[in-house]
Amino acid sequence: MRSTPTLNRRHWFKATGAAVAGLALAPRLRSVPAAAPAYLPVTPEGLVQLSLNENTLGASPDAIAAMRAHLDLTCRYPYGLTSTLIRTIAEKEGVTPDHILLGVGSGELLEACGAFFSREPGEVVSARPGYLQMVGAMERHGCTVVSVPVNDRLEHDLDAMAARVGPATRCVYVCNPNNPTGTLVPAARLRDFTIAVAKQAPVFIDEAYLDCADDYAGHTLVGLVREGHNVVIARTFSKIYGLAGQRIGYAVMAPDLVKAVRGHMTGTMNLLGVVAAQASLNDTTFVARARRQIKAGRDALIAVLQEKGRRYAEPQGSFVFFHTGQPIAEFQAKMRAAGVIVARPFPPLFDWCRISIGTPAEMAVAHAALRQVLT
Numbered sequence: 001m002r003s004t005p006t007l008n009r010r011h012w013f014k015a016t017g018a019a020v021a022g023l024a025l026a027p028r029l030r031s032v033p034a035a036a037p038a039y040l041p042v043t044p045e046g047l048v049q050l051s052l053n054e055n056t057l058g059a060s061p062d063a064i065a066a067m068r069a070h071l072d073l074t075c076r077y078p079y080g081l082t083s084t085l086i087r088t089i090a091e092k093e094g095v096t097p098d099h100i101l102l103g104v105g106s107g108e109l110l111e112a113c114g115a116f117f118s119r120e121p122g123e124v125v126s127a128r129p130g131y132l133q134m135v136g137a138m139e140r141h142g143c144t145v146v147s148v149p150v151n152d153r154l155e156h157d158l159d160a161m162a163a164r165v166g167p168a169t170r171c172v173y174v175c176n177p178n179n180p181t182g183t184l185v186p187a188a189r190l191r192d193f194t195i196a197v198a199k200q201a202p203v204f205i206d207e208a209y210l211d212c213a214d215d216y217a218g219h220t221l222v223g224l225v226r227e228g229h230n231v232v233i234a235r236t237f238s239k240i241y242g243l244a245g246q247r248i249g250y251a252v253m254a255p256d257l258v259k260a261v262r263g264h265m266t267g268t269m270n271l272l273g274v275v276a277a278q279a280s281l282n283d284t285t286f287v288a289r290a291r292r293q294i295k296a297g298r299d300a301l302i303a304v305l306q307e308k309g310r311r312y313a314e315p316q317g318s319f320v321f322f323h324t325g326q327p328i329a330e331f332q333a334k335m336r337a338a339g340v341i342v343a344r345p346f347p348p349l350f351d352w353c354r355i356s357i358g359t360p361a362e363m364a365v366a367h368a369a370l371r372q373v374l375t
Contacts, residue, residue, distance in 0.1 A: 047336065048365045050356040051343040053179070053209075053318050055242035057293055057359070059276060060286040063243065066279035067272045078271035085278050089250055092281060093222050098255040101262060102269055106208055106236035106249030110134035112264035113171075113204060113232060113251070118143045122170035127156045129346050131175045131206060143170055154181040154313040154321065158193040169201040176219070177209045180346050180354040182315035184210075187219045194221060198230040205233050208249075209317035211240035211287065212294050225252045232257070237273070239318060240290050241280040246273030294318050297357035304367050308374040319343075319356045325375065326351060338369035 058064075082102060090097040103109035114137025117124070124138040128147040139145050146164045151157045156174060165172060174194075177184045194203045210216055224231040236249035247270060253261070280286070301320050305312050312322035324331045328345045331353055335342050343354035355366060 046339060048340045048358060048362045050358050050362065050366055051341050053239065053356045054244050055239060055290055055318065056362060057242060057290050059242040060280045060283040062279040062283045063276035066275040070272060070275045074271055076271065078269050078274045081271065081274045082269050085274050088278060088281055093252050094226055095252060098258060099225060099252055101251045101253065101258045103249045103251065103265065104267065104269065105238060105247040106234045107133055108265060109234050109249055109251045111137045112261050114138040115141055115264040116261045117171040117202060122168045124171050124173060125161055125164050125169055126173040127161065127178065129180055131179045134173050134204060138171065150181060153183065155183040156185050158185065158189060162193060162197055165197050165200050172197050172201055172203045174203065175206040177213060177317040179209065179317065180343065181313040181321045182317040182319055183313050184213055184219060184316035191221060194224060194231055195229060202230045202232065205231065207233055208236045208239055212291060212318045213316040214295065222252050237277045237280060240287055242290070243273060243276055243280065246270055246276050248273040248277050294357050297363050300363060301355065304370050308370065310374060319354050321352060321354045324351050324353050328353060331373065334373040335369050338372055340366050340369045
């Protein structure tokens with residue numbers, strides 16, 4: 001891929017309304033409170049929503065059945081069920097349960113770890129563009145953000161990042177695959193980088209989209225936690241498992257760190273989310289099906305981009321990031337007029353766009369729109 005413009009850092013996050021998380025559990029509600037402008041809980045009629053990186057295949061049938069089976073228990077706290085889920089996750093990851101910390105989505109874990117790592121003023125090193133929730137949390141707690149531009153292939157520039165790590169570094173954040181670019185750092189290179197850097201500062205690896213990659217098992221670095229390195233691995237049930245509305249994620253880290261970070265958490269898990277996550281982990285058939293649909297969607301979208309002569313970052317997430325050849329505001333408006341909502345701008349790349357992978361029917365609409373809008 002040819003060289004791309006230098007990417008500058010900017011804030012991507014706006015809070016969403018608290019009511020959004022309950023939508024999936026309230027089918028009888030006639031209306032819901034309005035959310036923040038950055039997120040529409042209900043897509044306008046006639047438009048295809050391809051801006052939020054949701055798994056439009058939905059949740060596992062087993063997860064849905066589990067939630068229905070536990071509706072009568074929503075008056076109870078989920079403590080016993082939470083312990084069971086932690087044991088299941090620990091077995092999956094090859095660690096003891098005291099290595100696992102659950103969060104209200106992986107977002108709560110990003111915030112809590114950000115607060116913990118910012119106990120003393122210092123720096124957080126991250127790629128740009130990249131997912132900024134943890135970076136933003138550390139900045140709010142007094143840390144300085146050291147943003148390192150991605151390379152010409154829109155991948156993390158690990159050498160440049162390592163060069164910026166020093167005595168003031170409080171954490172190094174890596175989102176792999178990266179959001180919004182979707183690029184995946186080769187496992188061996190990221191492993192070597194992490195082992196070296198973790199001797200100076202904790203390394204937080206956000207694997208939210210790794211389940212969507214072609215080779216999940218070959219790229220997860222959870223083994224570094226088992227080996228005792230100063231590493232945190234974060235995962236979410238919002239993407240491949242289709243449970244974005246249930247808000248549940250987890251992190252794998254040293255037991256002492258679990259105890260310390262827990263002090264920065266704000267609440268308990270959603271009972272229905274816990275039972276849905278438990279059922280989802282056991283439904284490997286659904287995960288394989290979702291991964292196949294995402295890959296097929298990526299490949300088909302890339303074919304359209306190649307047909308139109310567009311540059312794109314090599315994708316391994318549930319989305320594709322590509323060059324539109326026109327101002328993003330104009331592109332968004334044209335795509336919306338053609339029936340598709342695409343992602344927000346990613347300054348300063350005001351002529352690049354991220355499109356999520358939807359259902360085959362949704363992607364057919366997107367393909368037609370792209371053929372119409374891309375010149």
